[in-house]
Amino acid sequence: MSDRIFGFFGLALAAFYFWATSIIPDSFMIDVVGPRAFPYIVGTVLAICSLYILLRPDAEPDWPNLTNFIEIIFATAVMFLYGWALSKIGFVIATIFATAYLSWRLGTKPLGSLITGVATSAGIYLVFHLILGLSLAKGPLGF
Amino acid sequence: MEIFSNLADGFAIALSVQNLLLALLGCFLGTLMGALPGLGPANGVAILIPIAFTLGLGPIPSMILLTSVYYGAMYGGRISSILLNIPGDEPAMMTCLDGHPMALQGKAGEALALSGVASFTGDFFGTCGLVLLAPQLVKVALLFGPGEYFALFTMAFATLGGLTASNQAKSAFAAALGLGIAMIGSDSQTGSERFTFDHIHLYDGIDFLIAIVGLFAISEVLIFIEHHQGGAAAKSRSKIGRHRWPEFRVLKRSIGTIARSTTIGFLAGVLPGAGASLGSFLSYSVEKNLVDPEGKTFGKGDPRGLIAPEVGNNAAAAGALVPMLALGVPGSGTTAVLLAVLLQLNITPGPLLFSNNPDVVWSLIAALFIGNFMLLALNLPLVGLFTRVLLIPTRILMPVVAMISFVGIYGLTGSTFDVMMMVGFGFAGWGLRKLGFPLVPVILGILLGNEMEVNMRRALQISDGDWSIFVSSPLAIGIWVVAIIGFVLPIFFGKKVKKQMHADHSKIVVEEVDKGED
Numbered sequence: 130m131s132d133r134i135f136g137f138f139g140l141a142l143a144a145f146y147f148w149a150t151s152i153i154p155d156s157f158m159i160d161v162v163g164p165r166a167f168p169y170i171v172g173t174v175l176a177i178c179s180l181y182i183l184l185r186p187d188a189e190p191d192w193p194n195l196t197n198f199i200e201i202i203f204a205t206a207v208m209f210l211y212g213w214a215l216s217k218i219g220f221v222i223a224t225i226f227a228t229a230y231l232s233w234r235l236g237t238k239p240l241g242s243l244i245t246g247v248a249t250s251a252g253i254y255l256v257f258h259l260i261l262g263l264s265l266a267k268g269p270l271g272f
Numbered sequence: 273m274e275i276f277s278n279l280a281d282g283f284a285i286a287l288s289v290q291n292l293l294l295a296l297l298g299c300f301l302g303t304l305m306g307a308l309p310g311l312g313p314a315n316g317v318a319i320l321i322p323i324a325f326t327l328g329l330g331p332i333p334s335m336i337l338l339t340s341v342y343y344g345a346m347y348g349g350r351i352s353s354i355l356l357n358i359p360g361d362e363p364a365m366m367t368c369l370d371g372h373p374m375a376l377q378g379k380a381g382e383a384l385a386l387s388g389v390a391s392f393t394g395d396f397f398g399t400c401g402l403v404l405l406a407p408q409l410v411k412v413a414l415l416f417g418p419g420e421y422f423a424l425f426t427m428a429f430a431t432l433g434g435l436t437a438s439n440q441a442k443s444a445f446a447a448a449l450g451l452g453i454a455m456i457g458s459d460s461q462t463g464s465e466r467f468t469f470d471h472i473h474l475y476d477g478i479d480f481l482i483a484i485v486g487l488f489a490i491s492e493v494l495i496f497i498e499h500h501q502g503g504a505a506a507k508s509r510s511k512i513g514r515h516r517w518p519e520f521r522v523l524k525r526s527i528g529t530i531a532r533s534t535t536i537g538f539l540a541g542v543l544p545g546a547g548a549s550l551g552s553f554l555s556y557s558v559e560k561n562l563v564d565p566e567g568k569t570f571g572k573g574d575p576r577g578l579i580a581p582e583v584g585n586n587a588a589a590a591g592a593l594v595p596m597l598a599l600g601v602p603g604s605g606t607t608a609v610l611l612a613v614l615l616q617l618n619i620t621p622g623p624l625l626f627s628n629n630p631d632v633v634w635s636l637i638a639a640l641f642i643g644n645f646m647l648l649a650l651n652l653p654l655v656g657l658f659t660r661v662l663l664i665p666t667r668i669l670m671p672v673v674a675m676i677s678f679v680g681i682y683g684l685t686g687s688t689f690d691v692m693m694m695v696g697f698g699f700a701g702w703g704l705r706k707l708g709f710p711l712v713p714v715i716l717g718i719l720l721g722n723e724m725e726v727n728m729r730r731a732l733q734i735s736d737g738d739w740s741i742f743v744s745s746p747l748a749i750g751i752w753v754v755a756i757i758g759f760v761l762p763i764f765f766g767k768k769v770k771k772q773m774h775a776d777h778s779k780i781v782v783e784e785v786d787k788g789e790d
Contacts, residue, residue, distance in 0.1 A: 135707055139445060146452060149467050156462045160729055161737045164459040164466060167725040171451045178445035187439055190706050193498050204497045205699045208490065208674065212691035215682065224678075228671045234497055235667035242667075249672050253679055263326050263683045 131190055136183025143176035200234060207231070219268020220258075224250040275403060282634030285332060286642055291635070294329075294337040295643045299650055302344020306351070307658050309358050311673065313345035314605040314712075315492060318484045319673065321613055322680030331617040331632055336639040338613050339593075342606055343395060343640060346548070346589045347647050350387045350582055351658055355380060363548035363585035366556045370570065370577030377573050381655075385518040386575055387582040388651040390530065394583035395644045397534045398541070398590025402597075403637055405542065406626075409598040413623035418730035419741045423751040425724040428601045431544040431758030432713050440763055442709045450717015451724070453478055460722055461729055473689050480612055480718045482681055482694045487711050489677045490698025495705070496670050504665040517652065522575050529559055529576045530583050537584030541591020544758060547604040548588040555584025590640070597621060597633060601720070605712040612719055 150168040193201065211227040229246030237245060254272065257263040265272075285291065305316030317338050324334040349364030354371035367387065374383035416424065429447040456467045457477025468474040533555035540551035559580035564570040570577040589606075596607040600622030614621045619629055626633055651658075681694050701711055735741035743749055 131707060149469075153459075153464050153466050156459075156464045158462040160461050161732050162729050164462050164464045167728060168452070168455050168466065171448050171455065174444060174448040175452065178441045178448065181441040182439075182445065185441075187442075187708055190708060192706065197498050197500075201494055201498055201699075201702065204494060205695060208678075208695040208698070209692055211678065212688050212695055215678075215691060216688045220679075220682075224675055228675055231493070231497070231671035231674060232667050235670060236500060236503070237665075237667045245668050245671065249675055253675060257323075257679055257683075261327055263323070263679065264686065265679065266682060266688070 130186070131192070132182050132186030136179050136181075136186070139175060139179025139182060143172050143179055146172040146175060204231060204234060215266040217268065219270060219272055220265035221250050221254055221272045222268060222270075223266070224253065275407065278630060278634045279403065279638060281631070282636070282638035283642075285631060285635035286336065286638035291333055291336050291639065292642070294333050295340045295639050296646055298337040298340025299344040299347075299643050299646045302341035302346075303348035303351075303647065303650060303658055304344075304661055305341065306345035306348020306364075307661055308348075308664075308669065309352055311492070312349075312362065312606075313342050314609050315488045316345050317341050317606060317609045317613075318481075318488045319677050319680060321609070321616065322481055322485065322684040323676070324613075325616060326680065326683035331619055331629075332635050334617065335613060335632060335636050336643075338610065339636060339640060340643040340646075342610060343586075343589065343643050344647060345606075346395070346586050347388070347391045347651055348658065349585075350391065351384065351655070352662055354383045354387065354578075355659060356662065363552050363581075363588070365549070366552040366581035366585075367578065369556065369581070370572070370574050371582075373571070373573035374575070374578060379573070382518065383575075383578055384655050385652055386522065387578055388648060388655065389518050389523065390579040390582040391586045391651070392644060392648040393530050394534055394537060394586030395590055395647070396641070398538050398587035399637065399640045399644065401538045401542075401587070402590050402593055402640075406594050406598045406633075409594060410623045410626045413599050415747065416623075417745075418727040418734065419744060420748045420751060421727040422724060422731055422742060423748045423755065424599060424601055425720055425727065427544060427751050427755035427758065428603065428720070429713060429716065430755040432603070432710075432716060438762075439708060440759060442707075443713055444759075446704070446709045446711065447713035447717045450714040450719075451721040452717075453483065453714075454480075454718045454721020455725070460726060473687070478693070478718070479685060479690065480715070481616065481684065482690050483697050483718050484609060484612060484715055485677045485681055486694040486697025487701035487714060489673060490695060491701030491705060491711075493670050493674045494698060494702040496666055498702075501666055503667070504663050526576050526579050529563070529579050532558060532562070533580045533583035534587045537587030538591040540584070541588030541603075542594045544595065544601075544603050544754065547592060548585040551588030551591070552581035552585035556581040593640075597625060597636075598623060600625070600723075602716065605715065608712060608716045608719060612715075615719060 146168065150165050150172060153164050153168070155163070192198070207227060207230045211223055214223045225246040227246075228249040229242045232245040233239060233242035254265065258265050286295070301320070302313070302316060305311045306313060320338060320341060324337055329337065346363070349359060350367045350371065353359045353364040353367040354375050357368050357372040359365040359368055371383050371387060374380065429444070432443065432447070454477070456474055458465050458468075458475060465475065536555045536558060537551035540554055541548065556577065559576060560567070560570045563576055564574065592602070592604050592607045596602040596611055600611070600620065602608040602611045611621060619625065619632060677694070678691055682688070682691055704711060704714070731741050732739070743752065
């Protein structure tokens with residue numbers, strides 16, 4: 130079933146790709162095949178493969194149950210937020226919370242995960258920023 | 273004898289203090305990453321690429337650091353195979369078969385030492401093969417026109433899944449997905465904006481490093497979260513025993529095994545669609561059939577059954593560098609990641625690399641030789657240190673890995689949009705892995721997409737739009753034939769070979785569970 134759904138998704142993706150290829154503007158520089166030929170080939174391969182996956186699906190993959198699926202979504206959301214928060218609150222604070230969350234969800238006790246977060250953040254700041262001179266995101270506090 | 277003078281020049285560069293230190297660091301980190309389950313060579317190199325660049329290392333030092341990681345990971349994979357029966361990475365799967373039984377018999381130290389020497393010989397002779405074969409392949413590659421290159425790229429995708437590919441439609445879909453992503457950004461030939469939808473972040477295309485780190489490292493973190501695997505790989509400190517040095521007697525008895533496995537492994541590495549996993553599998557199977565056809569000792573802790581796959585996968589690792597360096601077409605996930613290093617450095621791999629940047633190639637090869645000796649030194653007396661790494665629980669390790677990935681990407685691009693896009697790739701990678709899509713073709717597609725298109729358009733420019741140019745030379749036709757065979761063969765044999773590989777491995781697991789229940 131999953132493969133059939135994915136097949137439909139793949140076909141939709143291929144259709145979208147075809148449409149997006151068709152609106153590529155021409156430029157004043159011209160070569161024989163133009164900028165659209167290769168994307169059309171890629172779109173065709175996508176469509177054929179999707180059709181095959183749709184018609185001959187594999188066995189059902191081992192999907193996580195709802196709780197675990199929510200875990201995945203939350204972890205992704207936290208990492209996504211982390212990316213957004215980097216420029217707002219700076220590397221050190223954002224990293225403490227992101228590391229603590231991930232570590233907590235992997236089974237560390239709350240206090241332990243907070244310590245992991247602080248240690249990771251401080252460790253990375255020390256090694257990569259102070260010693261190796263990498264630029265990390267700066268927050269309002271300057272770190 | 274040009275080779276020797278080139279190699280001597282290479283050693284002159286690689287022996288500088290900075291490069292030696294980087295090689296040592298790379299070997300150490302690589303062994304660590306190989307040893308830890310869930311952090312394979314491709315992952316390890318991918319995470320370190322952005323960091324190497326943001327540190328401002330030049331092309332040669334970066335390449336030395338990252339290929340040392342690659343070689344190191346091939347050594348490290350065996351440690352958890354032997355001690356815990358958990359392969360650190362996929363090529364190390366066959367090492368479990370005889371390595372773990374040896375550990376159960378209290379010969380873990382001997383097994384580690386023997387496999388260390390086996391890794392060394394595999395790597396050493398594999399690298400010698402690389403030195404001899406790559407320049408020859410370059411001579412052939414210089415005859416390639418754009419039409420042949422287009423065929424070659426297609427072949428790389430068609431054979432990438434190798435004999436073990438379980439669903440070719442999914443491999444092809446993954447490749448097309450990667451190629452499609454590579455098209456984003458302004459067209460290199462005409463400057464037209466493609467698939468950018470006037471989004472300013474997309475004008476330059478999607479940086480392949482973001483995709484690589486996202487698909488490999490972040491999706492791995494998600495897999496761990498899904499399974500709540502927060503514990504350490506090893507529960508207590510494994511006993512290694514006193515034997516830290518391999519017995520000369522055993523080694524002498526295994527010379528034949530070593531010679532055969534080196535050859536098989538190296539060839540498996542060079543040939544498209546094989547790679548280190550198949551190299552170790554073939555070496556083991558051949559050895560088993562030759563030495564122990566009745567199955568009396570193999571699988572029960574025969575040192576030769578340990579040496580064969582370990583020599584095989586290390587020789588294959590060296591062999592896999594041949595097409596990557598000489599043709600610019602990688603045949604495995606990790607060499608694809610190494611290709612990303614070269615591309616990021618604005619060095620075009622392929623035959624011209626040997627004439628335009630001989631210093632890069634030969635110092636890299638020299639560094640491989642030096643790194644190999646360092647790895648032997650690290651792995652024999654210091655192996656106890658690496659076994660202790662297995663005690664670090666993943667609930668601490670994986671978040672740290674994720675954060676270091678973020679630091680690398682942010683340091684490289686300085687854009688939070690890119691960091692968020694990397695998370696997006698991570699989630700997509702998790703979904704694709706669940707559905708059984710291989711991720712390496714996606715990576716390779718993103719890496720090679722533009723080059724492939726450029727060659728196609730160049731060929732058609734030459735022929736003035738006549739598509740028959742792609743089959744106009746015997747060389748091109750030959751490549752197409754290999755591509756088609758490589759794509760079709762696994763449809764018939766893939767499941768069988770894969771089943772065999774996993775059957776051998778799960779047999780051991782089952783036996784052990786049985787023993788535990790007694």
